[in-house]
Amino acid sequence: QVQLVESGGGVVQAGDSLRLSCAASGRTSSNYATGWFRQAPGKEREFVATISWAGARTYYADSVKGRFIISRDTAKNTLSLQMNSLKPEDTGVYYCVAGRAATMRSEDEWTYWGQGTQVTVSS
Numbered sequence: 627q628v629q630l631v632e633s634g635g636g637v638v639q640a641g642d643s644l645r646l647s648c649a650a651s652g653r654t655s656s657n658y659a660t661g662w663f664r665q666a667p668g669k670e671r672e673f674v675a676t677i678s679w680a681g682a683r684t685y686y687a688d689s690v691k692g693r694f695i696i697s698r699d700t701a702k703n704t705l706s707l708q709m710n711s712l713k714p715e716d717t718g719v720y721y722c723v724a725g726r727a728a729t730m731r732s733e734d735e736w737t738y739w740g741q742g743t744q745v746t747v748s749s
Contacts, residue, residue: 628738630653630722642712642747648705648722648740658684658697659728661685663736664745666718674720675707676728683728689715701715713744719744 634646646662661676664686675686675696684696695708705722722740728738 628658628724630724630738630740631654632720632722632740632743634709635720635745637746637748638712638714639749642711643708644712645661646707646709646720646722646743648707650703650722656740658724659726659730660722660724661728661736662696662707663721663723663733664716664718665721665742666715667720671721671733673731673733676723676730677705678728679694685728695733703742709745712745712749715746717745717747 629651631649633637638644639656657679659678663671664674665671666745673687675694677684693711697742698705719742720744721742724735725736
């Protein structure tokens with residue numbers, strides 16, 4: 627089992643930056659890929675970004691590419707998402723995930739989920 631706890635959400639204005647963090651505990655010795663999904667009000671959960679266990683490979687949704695940066699510190703068992711140039715459409719609950727492979731895009735493929743942190747971007 628892996629437990630994931632997100633932090634860093636908040637209310638910001640369009641164009642601002644925000645950094646999300648995720649702390650992992652439990653079976654963190656396993657080589658899990660990690661990443662972020664988000665869910666906007668009234669919409670389905672969607673892929674945002676993922677990173678391989680060693681951090682060598684990263685993947686981004688087209689909607690955030692060039693604005694968001696995912697990173698991880700395996701020694702500290704932490705995952706981060708630096709979000710720049712935020713837009714109102716980035717509003718939603720952001721979830722930290724852990725699973726088998728960073729190439730997975732469907733939420734059903736990810737084994738472990740955090741409780742989520744709210745990000746609200748006002749125009």
